[in-house]
Amino acid sequence: MSEKDSLPPVDWDPHKGHISAFTTRVYQVEWLLVSLAIFYLVVVGSPQMGGMSIVLGTAGYFLFSLLASRLKYFDERRRLLLTLHTLAMVGFITWFLHGIDGVQGPMGSLYLLAVVTSALTLGSTATLLLVGLIAACYLFLFQSAGGDLLSAEGLVLAGSNLMVFLITGYLTAVLVDAIHVSNRMLLKLATRDALTNMFNRRAFFDLVTPIHADALRYRRPFSVVIIDMDDLKVINDREGHSSGDSALRAVASCLEDCKRANDLVARLGGDEFGMFLPNTDEQGAVAMLECLLERAEDELPRISVGVATYPQHGESLETLMEHADHAMYSSKAAGGHRVFLSGAPRQVAN
Incomplete structure (x- = not known):
């Protein structure tokens, strides 16, 4: 930082600032998700039954992302906007996986995008709730694809994937909290006099x-x-x-x-x-x-x-x-x- 660079506001909330900054990035995460879905449909091919609905749904999700990025209503409601984006992401992933080969294929890890997005912006509690929602969707898809949760193989497969989601969300949320604490300490060091604790x-x-x-x-x-x-x-x-x-x-x-x-x-x-x-x-x-x-x-x-x-x-x-x-x-x-x-x-x- 050069001498002419201004400091953040002294009452700056690192978590709020982080949410504001990440709002401009969440669209890129969604477009990455759409790109992965399109890549899968091009390389593997769409299923014979319902293939057109998957294509139209993917296009609709992309249009939703574009529309949400232009709405002025959410300028002061960034946390609500990110919550809606995250829930929409989980819904789209569940719908997309239901239309192809379910969670047992290579696209089952797409849920990690929603988990990381929530952990980066919404905090550990919201991420824990989101992982619970993803677990319900995951189990639904697992059963719909013919998986047997009562078997040892099915239990290990479903349990290990859900644990990955949970651990990823927890570690990401902990890392973000540590970054917020460090930002507060750095802001204090940059704006306060060490002897008197007054502004410098x-x-x-x-x-x-x-x-x-x-x-x-x-x-x-x-x-x-x-x-x-x-x-x-x-x-x-x-x-x-x-x-x-x-x-x-x-x-x-x-x-x-x-x-x-x-x-x-x-x-x-x-x-x-x-x-x-x-x-x-x-x-x-x-x-x-x-x-x-x-x-x-x-x-x-x-x-x-x-x-x-x-x-x-x-x-x-x-x-x-x-x-x-x-x-x-x-x-x-x-x-x-x-x-x-x-x-x-x-x-x-x-």
């Missing part, structure tokens, strides 16, 4: 960018805040880096507690933190930061704060971050533990 710099900008664009579109005010600790080096030198880490965590905790539900806060690096305050003008931002500094006066190390607001101090996020950064350095130059509004210093606490 990259996640902050990825999250702020669409909110910033929306605010510009509707001309809604917002404020950008840069916060820097005044005495972190002193704390590290006097008390050790463990005390410095504790101070950073204390500031991070205070920022998380003081922010509103829609505000974004992140550790941008070192002892620097950033905040994005949607729908917040100059007065609102300063009032909020007054409360922050009053709390920090008793509980936290000294901090310097710089604020820039749209539209007074610019439009682009880069420009506003630069103005807020300059205001923060002005606060430091004035002795620290102050809020400076870009272009208009205001002392809140000294």
